[in-house]
Amino acid sequence: MDFKNLRIKNFKCFDEEGSTIETLKLINVIIGKNNSGKSSVIDVFKFIANGEQSFFTNKRFGRSPVLEFEQIITEEAVREFITEHRKGNNGYLITGLSFVNSEITCQINQQGKILPNINYQTTSEAAIFLQDFFTINKISISVKKFKHISAERDILKEANSLDFSVKENGIGATNFIQEIINRDIYDSDLIEKTLLINLNKVLNPDINFSRILVQQDEKRHWEIFFESVDDGRVPLSKMGSGVKTVLLVLILLHVIPAIEGLKPSDYIFALEELENNLHPSLQRRLYRYIYDFAIENNSIFLLTTHSNIVIDMYNSLEETQILHIVKNENKTIIKSTLNVHALNNILEDLDVRASDILQCNGIIWVEGPSDRIYINNWIKIIDKNLIEGYHYSIMFYGGRLLSNLTFDYELINKDLIPLLKLNKNSFVVIDRDGKKINPELNETKLRIQSEIGENRAWITKGREIENYISNDAIQKWLNTEYSIRETFDNDINLKLEDSLHKIDKSNEIKYNLNKNKYASEIIKHIDENNFDTLDLKYNLELIISAIKKWNKM
Helix, strand or coil, X not given: CCCEEEEEECECCECXXXXXXXXXXXXXXXXXXXXXXXXXXXXXXXXXXXXXXXXXXXXXXXECCEEEEEEECCHHHHHHHHHHHCCCCHHHHHHHHCCCCCEEEEXXXXXXXXXXXXXXXXXXXXXXXXXXXXXXXXXXXXXXXXXXXXXXXXXXXXXXXXXXXXXXXXXXXXXXXXXXXXXXXCCCHHHHHHHHHHHHHHHCXXXXXXXXXXXXXXXXXXXXXXXXXXXXXXXXXXXXHHHHHHHHHHHHHHHHHHHHCCCHHHEEEEEECCCCCCCHHHHHHHHHHHHHHHHHXXXXXXXXXXXXXXXXXXXXXXXXXXXXXXXXXXXXXXXXXXXXXXXXXXXXXXXXXXXXXXXXXXXXXXXXXXXXXXXXXXXXXXXXXXXXXXXXXXXXXXXXXXXXXXXXXXXXXXXXXXXXXXXXXXXXEECCCCCCCCCCCCHHXXXXXXXXXXXXXXXXXXXXXXXHCCHHHHHHHHHHHHCCCCCCCCXXXXXXXXXXXXXXXXXXXXXXXXXXXXXXXXXXXXXXXXXCCCXXXXXXXXXXXXXXXXXXX
């Protein structure tokens, strides 16, 4: 069973009132300042999965920790429970079925057992059923194994050891690998093929290893080596800590489950601050790899991070959530719902700076947020594999700011902002403006197009980006959202708001006052059949081609 509203009370930074995690998704990104309580959340799930007794020794002001959650009892769960454990007892079945769709508050005790909240109004028959039911039925995360990589980690040379395990700080990893390679009771292909193949998936195109092996030095300490065409045989100790981090992650995801005879879905993987010492491009590849692995294997991940790259990527993907831990004086709360204000708070916690765009794979510059909504949607329809925050980023320049920007790398002018010096991989989208199909472009737009090159500048044929939305898509939007059924004509020389005024008799839709809201509604009605407007498809193909070039795809 899956829990609902897990409340953490009297544990480390969480007070008697506590804080709530509504649910777990496959990817759960835990954000917060240092010492805010990120590791405390990790410890909670470690206890639920592994049942470590030390959890309840972490009292707050003398009070023992409390873990509560709500559980909705389903008819399927009741009937399965009755069939397996109470065959033929019709009265017991009736009692059980009376709880269907009920939300029961439960606690997890020191032994990891689930105790339902039984109040004075509960009949003895109902109390017996609830106690029996929750003795047998566990929440899904309590039957999973917990695997952890801590923020402080390393892979070192190691002597032979009887301890065939990998600790959360990386100790044991070298001996673990050498045992699998050298002992005939294990399948060495786990290391020499599976681990190597997946390591190259993450490290490419920067590195490509042809072989992984272990050797002993003069002190009979084992060390991991990699071979490549360019560099020959290189010991892991001579490589950056980024390779070690990726190696540890892949050992947890691929090798340990195979050795333990379990599936990846049988685990909760807690990975702390993987971005430490990783270049942004490698961060993107590693976190994308984790996302794909989670979706493919139905595995749960808890990821603590200080990286805005992780937020950029996971905030726009399905089956992900961001848990923002905020500490105000003596109270710690967990926020799992993001809005603009909450996102700003997170970025403030992370101390994100404008210079971070230096290391994006590539940037699409647009005038404003609604342009981003449309362009992201069009890209996703054509190629679902291209992800904002991973393959590209979208930045806003604002219409009037365009005259103060330059894409001329050599131009030295203190009044202009050299965007290509921030990131040479750039594509700019510019509204044509003007009230006729072929107006004379102003000097700024012509200069920008000349500086960046025609194949990296999209000047709209219509007045603005909204003129590329098909009549069909807008009519479906008007009908569905506002019950307006009149025929719509998206005049390419008019702003969308002006065209809407022609048929919106009530003047309800004020597009220019809330472009983001309306854009988010409209894209629900855009599909692959809506790309024949003007030169939309041609320019989207230019953008996608640029993105793939930036990512060496």
